[in-house]
Amino acid sequence: MPAVKPVPDNYPRVSPYLAIDGAAAAIEFYTSVFGARQRGGVMTGPDGRIGHAELVLGDSVIMLADEYPEIGSRAPKTIGGTPVLLQVYVEDVDAVFAKALAAGAIELRPLADQFYGDRSGTFEDPFGHRWNVASHIEDVPPQEMASRAATAMGGS
Numbered sequence: 589m590p591a592v593k594p595v596p597d598n599y600p601r602v603s604p605y606l607a608i609d610g611a612a613a614a615i616e617f618y619t620s621v622f623g624a625r626q627r628g629g630v631m632t633g634p635d636g637r638i639g640h641a642e643l644v645l646g647d648s649v650i651m652l653a654d655e656y657p658e659i660g661s662r663a664p665k666t667i668g669g670t671p672v673l674l675q676v677y678v679e680d681v682d683a684v685f686a687k688a689l690a691a692g693a694i695e696l697r698p699l700a701d702q703f704y705g706d707r708s709g710t711f712e713d714p715f716g717h718r719w720n721v722a723s724h725i726e727d728v729p730p731q732e733m734a735s736r737a738a739t740a741m742g743g744s
Contacts (some may be wrong), residue, residue: 590617592714593658598649598677599649599739600647602650603649603650603651603671604651604674605651605652605653606650606652606653606715606717607652607653607654607655607656607661607662607663607664607689607712607738608653608654608715608717609651609654609663609665609666609715609716610639610654610714610715611638611641611653611654612630613686613712613714613715613719614640614652614714614715615630615643615652615690616641617692617713617714617715617717618645618650619643619726620687620691620719621684621687621688621691621693622645622676622678622684623645624643624644624645624646624650625643626641626642626646627642627649628641628642628645629641630641634728636652636714637653637654637656637658638652638653639641639653640652641652641653644700645676646677646687648668659668659694661742662665663716664714664716664717665716665717667675669716670716670717670718672718673718673719673720674713674717674718674719674720675712675719675720675722676719676720676721676722677721677722677724678722678730679723680723680725681699681707681708681709681710681722681723682707685699685709685711685721686739688711688713688719688721691714692713692714693711693712693714693719694707694711694712695710695711696710696711696712697709697720701725701734702722703728703737703739703740704728704733704736704737705726705728706723706725706728707723707725708720708721708722709721709725
């Protein structure tokens with residue numbers, strides 16, 4: 589009998605597992621905005637709530653389910669927000685950001701070129717999750733990064 593790998597080959601070591609009020613609509617949002625693709629079937633409970641779904645985005649897996657307050661799984665809107673910011677690199681940050689806003693996301697930080705070499709912006713999706721989306725536009729050498737960071741943060 590072959591040994592079972594503790595970390596399966598088709599999963600990264602860390603994957604967000606999102607609790608969502610409206611998981612079916614979130615699947616549509618994430619596939620249309622990010623270009624994620626659904627992997628496997630959606631597991632639905634007898635009450636119609638989604639218990640588990642997986643989306644693949646590049647080399648990452650996003651797991652999600654409807655909220656299940658009875659087991660402590662509550663969505664951001666239910667608990668009044670989220671302390672988590674999800675970082676996603678995309679090929680065309682301007683296009684993804686525009687799609688997100690058109691699909692009902694709220695802009696939290698507009699797109700801008702950053703001192704560290706990314707073009708990025710932040711939005712809250714219609715389900716209360718916050719996303720920082722970015723495209724890397726410049727490789728910044730460490731010494732210049734330190735100088736730029738000091739300038740950006742009010743130093744000299």
